Amino acid sequence: MSDSPRRTMRAPILSAKGIVNRFGRQTVHEGVSLDIARGEIFGIAGGSGSGKSVLLKTLVGLHRPDAGDITLDGKAIASIAPAERARLIGVLFQQGALFSSLSVAQNIMLPMREHTALTESQQEEIAAMKLALAGMPADSAIKFPAELSGGMVKRAALARALALDPALLFLDEPTSDLDPLTAAAIDKMIGDLNHGLGVTVVVVTHDLTTLLTLCDRVAVLVDRGMIVDTPDRLLRSEQPWIHAFLHSSRAQGAIEARKQNHGNG
């Protein structure tokens, strides 16, 4: 996927410079900078409490950092109008965050209803397509979030995140709480969507298989800073935490999976 035609040398879609986040006396991020290129799958990893979720919230504009600038599509993120930001960014929250009083279809149609002038039937057609893109059967559209299994919640929430065809898709732990088969299916779907829709994906995860097989580049949060590199070079990294993280007994399966993926092309 690294030779995708969309991967050009254009300006990064999202860039963060010198992000500082503090909570009380505790500094979570100390001058973190990153550039996310159009069309790539960018992973964010780190131990529990290393500030992955805070970084995600900062990048999507939900959390204002204590210092630093975030530019989305060439504009400061705070200056972008909410409706325009909704077209640029889609977020899959960790627990799905589906609105429990709305059916799956209504959840997906909500952003379209508020931000576009489409008719009800057009919205329904598009919602049916998004459900199919997320790999959900159409008859689940009238179900309510409480009636869905964990994997289905993630798929429905992904369909909602894709509702306005965002250029940038943020995924917060997309494979957590899922069985390995479902997790693998979600991983494959993310890859397919990235390839087919050309959507840039930022994925925050602990899942080593996701990080090593899916991501073009990975940012590892260590010691309030960040190391960004390709999975291959991170695997050879001497940094103690990264080395331990990528060479634990649990990582072996993921490394095998990476070899297989790359062996098959």
Added chain:
Amino acid sequence: MMRAQPSPSSAPSFSVEAENDTLRLSGALDIRSLGNAEALLKSARSKHKIRSIDLGGIDVLDTPGALLLCTLHKADVELTAVRPEHRALLDLVCGLQLQRLPRPRKLSPWRESVTQLGKSAYAAWTDMIDVIGFLGRAAAAVGHAFIHPGELRLPSISRQVTETGVYALPIIGLLAVMISIVIAYQGVAQLRPYGGEDLTVDLVAVSVLREMGVLITAIMVAGRSGSAFTAEIGVMRSREEIDALNVMGLDPMVLLVVPRILGLVIALPLLTFFADLMGLAGGAIVGNVLLGISPLQYPDLARRAIDGSDLFVGLFKAPVFAFVIAVVSCMHGLRVSGSAESVGRETTRAVVKAIFLVIVLDALFSILFERLGL
């Protein structure tokens, strides 16, 4: 939320050119131009027999746009000059197995109202059985706690008394004063034509002690503590904490319900007594302002108006109301299922049902005490 109406200036340009059996599209075909594009394509296809669509001029394409093109493609229209960057998107969207969204089944309004009536009646019936069953279980658990006082959770009972009783003192006191002012003003206005305005003192004292003190306190506590019980237990239920207790061999009835019942049964009579005192104080204020009765004279007048049974009648009802409020709200808390919405729904139901039952019981008590001559 503000509805963002896309202004014409922000809508990206999209145009259609017809040439023999070919349509040449150019500009942006995306979610913003979709409505316009669909209309343009429809009118073009109604005028000409279209065999192919030239996409060379399309510079922005998203999934809704691709969906439109795929529908045309399936209707035997060839898509030509597709830019390489749009190829993957079209392949992905055209390859989807699309089905229409199912519609929730709609019944005729008549049938709907009849089934609704039946469902409500059935729900009311099962609800009554549930309440009676839960009352029995709660009474058994409380009785068990009294036989084995060692198992009583004194710290949590005392916390409940603090939460439901002590913290409610300011609002209950204020309400009691207000209510007695309302009654006193009415009394003076209605009794003055008969020259009986001095009887207002009796009216306020008797009605506060027998009815108003306990009723206002019970309603306030149902709204304040009953809703808290339901929400606390409901959130524990939705976060599987109740299941965790069960697995550890601990009875939620003993751990959560009994302390709340006993706490409220202790707190509500005390609150009622406080409300009675504040109500009488309110009567004294109005008596001074409207009738010129000095605050020193008032206790004497009030004592002549009331007898011991008035105070007893009011205070006797308080623990009964407390028991009902606590049982109903704990029951609804335990009924919560999963979603956050259900916590809100059960809380509403608990408060409505508790207040309803308090007033029904109060009416029954009035009849009972009248028969007993109290």
